[in-house]
Amino acid sequence: MDALQLLEELGRVEVVDADVLDRTADTLKAAIAVEERHRTDGDLADAHRLIAAPSGVGSDDRHEERRRSRHGGGRRRQRSSLRAAVTVVVVAAVGIAGALKPGTPGGPTPAAAAVLKHLALVAIGQPAGDVPGPGQFLYVESDEAYTSTTVGSPTYTVLMPEHRQIWVAPDGSGRLDESYGQPEFLSAQDHADWVAAGSPPLPHAPSDTSFGPGGLSLMDLSHLPTDPSSLAAQISSRQIEGGPPGTAEDFTQIGDLLRETDASPALRSALYQVAASLPGITSLGTVTDHAGRPGIGVAYVHGGEQDELVFDPQTSALLGEQNSVVGPGSAYRVGTVFGWIVFRQSAVVDSTATGPNGAPVPLPPASSAASPAVPIKGPKSVPTGG
Amino acid sequence: MDGTDTEAVERSPAGDGAAFVELFWHHGPAVHGYLSRRAGRQDADELLSEVWLRAFRSRSSYDHTVADTRPWLYGIARNVLRAHWRGQDRTRRSMEPAFTDPWPEADDRLDAFAQREALERGLATLSEDEREVLLLVVWEHLTPAQAAEALAIPQGTARSRLHRARTLVRDAFEIPGITGSTSLHNPSRSWSKEA
Numbered sequence: 336m337d338a339l340q341l342l343e344e345l346g347r348v349e350v351v352d353a354d355v356l357d358r359t360a361d362t363l364k365a366a367i368a369v370e371e372r373h374r375t376d377g378d379l380a381d382a383h384r385l386i387a388a389p390s391g392v393g394s395d396d397r398h399e400e401r402r403r404s405r406h407g408g409g410r411r412r413q414r415s416s417l418r419a420a421v422t423v424v425v426v427a428a429v430g431i432a433g434a435l436k437p438g439t440p441g442g443p444t445p446a447a448a449a450v451l452k453h454l455a456l457v458a459i460g461q462p463a464g465d466v467p468g469p470g471q472f473l474y475v476e477s478d479e480a481y482t483s484t485t486v487g488s489p490t491y492t493v494l495m496p497e498h499r500q501i502w503v504a505p506d507g508s509g510r511l512d513e514s515y516g517q518p519e520f521l522s523a524q525d526h527a528d529w530v531a532a533g534s535p536p537l538p539h540a541p542s543d544t545s546f547g548p549g550g551l552s553l554m555d556l557s558h559l560p561t562d563p564s565s566l567a568a569q570i571s572s573r574q575i576e577g578g579p580p581g582t583a584e585d586f587t588q589i590g591d592l593l594r595e596t597d598a599s600p601a602l603r604s605a606l607y608q609v610a611a612s613l614p615g616i617t618s619l620g621t622v623t624d625h626a627g628r629p630g631i632g633v634a635y636v637h638g639g640e641q642d643e644l645v646f647d648p649q650t651s652a653l654l655g656e657q658n659s660v661v662g663p664g665s666a667y668r669v670g671t672v673f674g675w676i677v678f679r680q681s682a683v684v685d686s687t688a689t690g691p692n693g694a695p696v697p698l699p700p701a702s703s704a705a706s707p708a709v710p711i712k713g714p715k716s717v718p719t720g721g
Numbered sequence: 722m723d724g725t726d727t728e729a730v731e732r733s734p735a736g737d738g739a740a741f742v743e744l745f746w747h748h749g750p751a752v753h754g755y756l757s758r759r760a761g762r763q764d765a766d767e768l769l770s771e772v773w774l775r776a777f778r779s780r781s782s783y784d785h786t787v788a789d790t791r792p793w794l795y796g797i798a799r800n801v802l803r804a805h806w807r808g809q810d811r812t813r814r815s816m817e818p819a820f821t822d823p824w825p826e827a828d829d830r831l832d833a834f835a836q837r838e839a840l841e842r843g844l845a846t847l848s849e850d851e852r853e854v855l856l857l858v859v860w861e862h863l864t865p866a867q868a869a870e871a872l873a874i875p876q877g878t879a880r881s882r883l884h885r886a887r888t889l890v891r892d893a894f895e896i897p898g899i900t901g902s903t904s905l906h907n908p909s910r911s912w913s914k915e916a
Binding site for chain 2: 337338339342343345346351352355356357358360363364366367368449452453455456459460558562
């Protein structure tokens with residue numbers, strides 16, 4: 336044994352705790368943020384200029400875009416069955432969650448790129464999450480509210496709160512459990528119109544449905560590049576989801592790849608870097624989501640409406656979303672929050688009767704557990720609007 | 722994780738703090754290892770952020786013509802360590818504590834008391850600069866040229882110090898009763914007291 340070999344061996348004794356690295360990184364980021372804030376304080380005019388450059392997409396089309404891309408197959412499946420049943424309820428499923436800080440509509444900071452790059456780095460430092468294998472399911476629990484417009488005479492719109500649990504396997508089989516809270520009218524006029532329509536019952540009936548293969552869908556992300564420029568090219572050319580051109584759709588599709596998916600840390604990091612490159616993305620700083628959790632908000636404003644994504648600063652995970660009106664051009668009044676989501680928890684589980692950590696979640700009645708690939712799932716008490 | 726270290730540091734003054742955080746994720750573990758080997762893990766946990774905050778504040782001092790930031794970072798870490806040692810023991814004239822301090826964890830793995838004593842004896846005969854060059858090369862895997870840069874000394878000086886340090890440590894180590902045939906890769910057996 337050579338003395339220098341022994342010396343080298345003695346030096347090979349430690350691995351740093353991840354906690355220590357995380358804590359140090361946070362300290363460093365805080366110091367950097369202070370410095371960057373000082374530097375960007377003079378750039379508010381630029382921020383407002385960015386916000387004032389909406390995409391100009393028409394309101395109805397925008398909602399349709401959202402409905403199509405939000406939440407993947409489960410949501411699409413639900414909507415199509417609603418249409419088939421009565422053709423009068425249009426569920427504009429809109430994501431969102433971070434409550435806007437009062438008085439800061441649009442978010443004034445141009446530091447979104449820095450924030451998103453920071454999130455990209457945090458993501459890279461995260462452990463690889465589980466990916467559901469054969470016979471396993473991705474489980475996601477969320478709460479959300481979305482606009483539900485009942486078309487009839489007259490037509491009215493409510494904000495419908497929903498508690499949602501989804502189990503989805505790579506082959507699209509799984510379970511979707513949704514229950515609804517008391518809706519809120521988006522405006523006094525909506526309330527008056529509801530009364531004029533005869534005050535039909537508002538909350539949707541709860542629904543808990545099992546699906547065979549293809550009934551739901553879990554986006555297959557395994558083929559997506561984790562190189563930001565390649566990923567940006569695939570997103571902007573609409574190879575992944577299709578859809579219209581435009582930055583608003585880019586931002587929506589980035590969100591789609593994060594919602595109820597098993598996106599790896601590397602892919603999330605790449606997505607955040609792609610978002611950082613989008614023109615007009617703004618940083619909202621620290622916001623609070625609808626579950627009261629603080630997070631980092633980034634947003635895109637188009638047609639007077641702000642789509643906001645909120646991320647956990649510690650893990651970079653998507654905490655939630657919010658859609659709100661911040662300027663002229665929307666069908667709703669300025670200040671209206673017309674959608675939000677909070678993602679409560681997600682996990683890979685072995686059974687649709689199991690939640691995270693093996694906690695049992697009782698299955699629906701056996702009849703629906705054996706349902707075909709295309710579920711029979713009507714809106715049991717949805718108003719027909721005449 | 723695109724771009725070189727140099728780009729990361731260069732971008733920082735222009736406002737891209739994320740690039741500097743990227744640099745931290747690249748080299749933070751190694752810098753922590755350096756601090757831990759020299760000051761013990763507990764102190765290293767505390768000193769790590771000081772090193773990186775100091776690095777961020779002094780990033781304009783970084784020589785942008787050099788592709789690898791590690792010598793620059795180790796130089797900063799070295800200064801933080803020296804200040805730490807000074808504060809820890811004001812009565813000691815030496816800038817560095819006895820070598821027994823940072824090694825309790827090594828003790829767990831290497832029950833090689835006699836050998837380690839000999840090694841410490843050898844290290845103790847070195848000057849501070851000789852020891853530093855040696856440990857940067859052996860423990861931190863810097864090249865002699867990088868060690869020279871970290872310590873802000875000429876490369877030729879670093880090489881000669883390294884040569885002298887190696888010779889002195891080997892000489893101190895080659896004492897009667899120690900054979901050179903044991904395996905590094907099974908230290909628990911090879912270096913047990915009973916062996």
